Amino acid sequence: MERIYLAYLDEIEKSSEDIEMTYKIDQSLKEELKKMFTPVKVNFEKQQHKKIEIGNIYLTFEEHIPIYYLIYDQIDEDLYEVLKMSQWVELGNENDLLTKIDDEWFIVETWNNFYLTADQIKSSIFYGKILSEDFELIKKFLNGEIKELPREKRGLTVGEGSYQIKFHKKESEIVRKYKLLPLEELGELENTIELPPEKEILLELVAGKEKTTAFGENFVLHKDLENNRIELILSEELQGKKGVITILDQIYQLDKLPEKIHLKPVGDIKEIDIEKLAKKITIEETK
Structure with a gap:
């Protein structure tokens, strides 16, 4: 799990020189891990101007970092609430829903919501649509209708200090500036x-x-x-x-x-x- 987490860090902190590693990973193993867990490059010719609908999934970038997200709710005519998604499924925990989009596995980070305008969404790349049954699970979980996600549809249950918790912290930081769009970043x-x-x-x-x-x-x-x-x-x-x-x-x-x-x-x-x-x-x- 540590090796997967370090490969994740390598992806999101490519430009940083101060990543602290607890031990050196063999370069060939590191490359193998990156091939296994780094998201596949997207076909940028996917439909970009598809009508914005609840359940749509998009891809955008924060500098070099890919950000997948799910349209969860429409706040007003120009503002949408979205949930971050990730292909680093091994680092998901019990609050992350496992779902498959076009034969690719993702986790939906039900706890990691943020806000985007219609223009920001339209400038993103349309990636697909979540299964209706998975979207219903997310709604029921966030609405409190179910206390936990089904065991087969969620990540591992973990404790404090785990790599999943560290992953969550990083994932939240990536979209921090979008979390409270009406009031700017605080x-x-x-x-x-x-x-x-x-x-x-x-x-x-x-x-x-x-x-x-x-x-x-x-x-x-x-x-x-x-x-x-x-x-x-x-x-x-x-x-x-x-x-x-x-x-x-x-x-x-x-x-x-x-x-x-x-x-x-x-x-x-x-x-x-x-x-x-x-x-x-x-x-x-x-x-």
Whole structure:
């Protein structure tokens, strides 16, 4: 597994000279691994201007790094929520769905969503369409209708410090700047607030469509499914200002509003209706 992970690093960090390796891999073995796990070069004549539809899969590049993604939801006329995909299936864990596209295996990183405009999608390469049954599995998993993906359709269950977790961290970093497109890229802070067990923000209908992102007047809420927490991201206009944050009638006075606050629920965040929660949060600047 370490050798696969190092081959993955070699692909995404080709231009970097500071990759630390725990030991040297025999060059012939390294090349063999790269042939096994490096994505096949794409035929760029694939249809590029196909109508954008839920379930479509596209390929774009961040510098030299290939980014496959699945259209998961349409937010408005010009903005789409997408899920990152990868051909490094050996590095997937229990939150990654295994699927096959034109005889090629992929994982859909159900936890790794980001946002693209219609123009950004149209400039990508249309790659195919996910099987309808696999897309339904993803929706049920993200909506909380099922607690876990079927064993035969997911990666390995792993613990902290595993190569799968390291892989997830890298995969998230690759698309970080697209994660909160409406507010631009924001930084990380360790501020954490424990959410009280409020029934009024729990999902009323399991079958209802549950979002992983909600927008307030001057903030964005995003469900971090991997870490079972909700990220409260403040608008740039508020960051660094003195202010008051009210969350479920709990008031927090801060001399300096941060970029991001982590909200920790009592239970599973999949049971929380993030849009209801957003309506119960206010952030105001004070003098």
